[in-house]
Amino acid sequence: MANPREAGTQPVEVRIYGQVYNIRGDGNSAYISELAAYVDRKMQEVMSSTNTVDSLRVAILSALNIADELFQANRRIEQLDAMVGERSHDYANLIDSVLRKEKSPTPETKAQ
Numbered sequence: 001m002a003n004p005r006e007a008g009t010q011p012v013e014v015r016i017y018g019q020v021y022n023i024r025g026d027g028n029s030a031y032i033s034e035l036a037a038y039v040d041r042k043m044q045e046v047m048s049s050t051n052t053v054d055s056l057r058v059a060i061l062s063a064l065n066i067a068d069e070l071f072q073a074n075r076r077i078e079q080l081d082a083m084v085g086e087r088s089h090d091y092a093n094l095i096d097s098v099l100r101k102e103k104s105p106t107p108e109t110k111a112q
Contacts, residue, residue, distance in 0.1 A: 012036075017043040017055060042066055 011022035012029040014036035025032050042062040052058055 016040045017047075017058065019055075039066070 009024050009026070010029070011024050012032045014021050014023055014033055016036050016039050021036070023032050023036065027035075039062065042065055043058050046058050046061045046065065047053065050058075050061065052061070
């Protein structure tokens with residue numbers, strides 16, 4: 001019987017920038033292939049836009065582009081998280097004010 005932890009460690013053959021790599025990972029093979037295809041696309045884009053064929057230079061520029069995408073996505077997540085936090089705080093205050101109004105005695109309940 002196979003060890004469940006080894007289930008995702010079968011090597012996946014991928015092609016990036018004309019080179020074949022056997023990648024092992026915890027993810028499923030389709031996911032690893034998708035990642036490799038994304039890196040390959042980025043490298044092809046860099047090569048096309050810079051007319052550079054030096055694979056190391058293309059790889060570094062592609063890595064910088066991918067890092068930029070990651071940093072921008074993280075900044076956007078932080079902005080959205082801050083916005084959600086502000087709105088949650090506003091809604092909590094609104095709910096508190098409604099609950100305080102409901103608990104405060106009205107002139108009708110004082111007379112009883």
